[in-house]
Amino acid sequence: MSLIITDDCINCDVCEPECPNGAISQGEEIYVIDPNLCTECVGHFDEPQCQQVCPVDCIPLDANNVESKDELMEKYKILTGAA
Known part of the structure; x- marks a missing residue:
């Protein structure tokens, strides 16, 4: 599933x-995440980088955009042209 930024966002820009x-x-x-582009960093990193740098921990999984790791990898391949 993709990630979402909650109202706890402080617009820190990181x-x-x-x-x-x-x-x-x-x-x-506040900042927003496009679920059509979010792969939870699958294909790029082992963990979502936005979650790693967020100082207020306001980037949880988006229950409205559920995707498996395989689906996220397919999205990654399409987005990067690695398909």
């Missing part, structure tokens, strides 16, 4: 440059 897929952008009030 997550956006860490996303290898460009899935994180500034929303109207």
